[in-house]
Amino acid sequence: MLGIPTHLAPRVNAWSTVRAFHAAAIGSLVAAAVLLLLYRLDAPNDHVLGAVLAVVPMLVMIAVHTHVGTWRSGVAFLVVGGICAWWFATVVQRELADVPWVTSYLLSLVVVPLVLVGGSGSGTVRVALWSASGFVVGRVVTAVAAVQSGGPDHPLVLAWVTLGFVIALVVAVSRSTPRSERVQPELLRSAREEHVTAYRAGIEAEAAAILHDTVLNHLNAIALAPAGPMDEHLARTMESDVAMLTGRAWLAGDPVVPDGADPADTASGAVAAFERMLDEQRATGLQVTVTGDPSSVGRLDPHAMTALVRAVGQCLANVTKHAGTDTAEVSVFDDGVACTVMVVDDGRGFDEQATGADRMGLRNSVRERIGRVGGDVQVWSSPGSGTSVMMSVPYTAAIGPAPVVHLAGDDDVERAS
Template sequence: MSASAPHPLRPAPPPREVTAAALVRGLASAQRLIGPASLVLALALMVEVAVRSEGAAALGALVLWWSPAFVAAVVLALRPTVPTALLTVGVGLVAGTGFVATILQAYTPEQSRGLFLVEALAWALMFIGAVRPNAADGVLWVAVGLGAGTVALVAGHVIAGRPLALSPDRLVDAVIMAVAYAVIALGGRRRRDRVPELPDAALVSRRQHAAQRRERAAAALVHDTVLASLTLLERGESRLDDRVRQGIRRDLDAVAQASATSVGVVSAAPVEGSLAARLLAIVDDLRWSGLRVDLTGAEALATTSVVTDSAAEAVLAAMTAALENVRHHSGVDRVEVTVGRTARALTVLVVDGGTGFDSDAVPTDRLGLRESIHGRLSRVGGTARVWSNESGTTVMLTVPIEATAEGPP
């Protein structure tokens, strides 16, 4: 397979959209090439006229006026900026005036091939082209070039003492170029009215996706805090004593102080203490509610904060959601929690021997498994895996260890 051939498994890139700005740049580049080319043609005609009329002295003077105009046109073609465009207009105005005065004094209209050679420098001035990527700029410079060339022609005729004679061809060419820019502008406006610009559409899509992630994360936070406590009271599984009231108040404070991060994770109010201390506090709260939690491996978290704050919040919240599912649905009062750590990942296993379930049969509108566990971890680059049958359920939660957060192994 040649180096230039596309990879068989890699889709071909989509065709690049031709925008109005690209069309303006293409038209302007073509104009800036026509300008120097027309001046080269004028030089050839000047030599021919000089040979036929035996006017070598006049040819030298004409070349002196032609040269700066040609150099300015080449510079503009290489560096199309506002300063070089203004330089081209200024040089063309002065050089065009001297060129017209010289050729009118040296040759008769019959010798100079009519008005084409007389107006050569003035005609080339119209091909400045747009120096900014919009059609209005192209029309502006066409008008400026037409005006500057006309001034040079009038001034040259006055200096030479000849009656003014102007060709309509320059005006026709200027109108054609202005219409070309207007057609590009009209086409671009119709396209923008029909569909949004691609960068704008991509930005809107990213914002909508981020908003959806924040909404799902917020729903998971409410599900695991206030909604969980109210569900217990509604089912009669708990009494509204002081400890329950404090828990509900703590949940409401967490929701009220929650904030959305750049990756769409809704973080509750900061919790003080190490990751190990926060994990032990969660286990103690669940033990108080009647669920026996056998915890092993927490010492791996005691010496350092091994994951980022967002990942720590996600794995602790997902573990809590898994333990709450055990308490509510498994039919057992005992669960094992095992914490493990490698050089690249932190893993928490939640294992119970209760009534299992079919994860594929869980309704899509249930937030506990979909958002509180899978969604939370995926938003921080982690994963969740669930195995469940009639013998029990195992939930494996994994979050990456960042190099900046990694401590001693």
């Protein structure tokens, strides 16, 4: 019951128990019908199909009571079930008189549903009374059938056992409810703390990735730039990134929307953001060739689209910084299930296993970022053979971030959970 509010836990427990009772009742009736059909195959001269037909109305009434779930439908089931149990018992007593142990077992199977379905409800006394009423109805109608057919009155051991089990179960549940109510707040608190911890970890990971993608990349670009005034495009990019870092849009996981794009038109905004990212990389001197269908990026969830655009941008930044080449190819594929983007270069390549733990570009800014939106990343590279990075994000598996919260204290963070 972890994560269910305390005031709802008893109701959920009762609902689960009722559904279990109904399933057991259906299983009991199906077992009785199957046994009779098997017996009919073995003894074709015994007319037991009438007993099989008697099971059908009981199954229908269980379905009705499961759907309606009122005391009136419960009473209707006991009435119809009692008539069907008498019908069933009459046929079985007449046709199977020579095998009393089989008769006793079959009669118990048709009485058990009266005990179980009658016992649905809440409250120990109420459940016990419903179950006892169902048992009495079943016991009376089978006794009447025995008198009418002139056969013995069978003890219905299985029905007695079922009645005892139901009463014992509801008594045990009623005694454990106070303890569950005391423990439930602790379980909820633990679940909330675990959620907050995971939320904080996600924020920290995304913050580290964004800092790497912006500040570190800009410092590297400044270091590689020739002496003299800063490139205007680089200056504008830095100003835009500083505005983004000092705001809260990145914390909320808001999608990247270029200036002038319509925020309501997510598809065109996604394509524009993708193209803007490519233009920024081209402005650094990298020659980027695009193939495939870039519009498929617009069919992603906005948060997944933002993650994918940023990850592709980091892959291209890695080409500029590490590959030793000024050309790269970006291919976009749409297979109807996921959007896949592959970044390929013919540079010097590298051994990912030999990459230092402090190198965050591929690990945090690509792999973990795509993983947080339900995607997958594969890398093929070796020294001297270039690098290929394939990022695949499902259209329906994107995991949106938690809402924006103030990180001034624990109370603010907990409200986000």
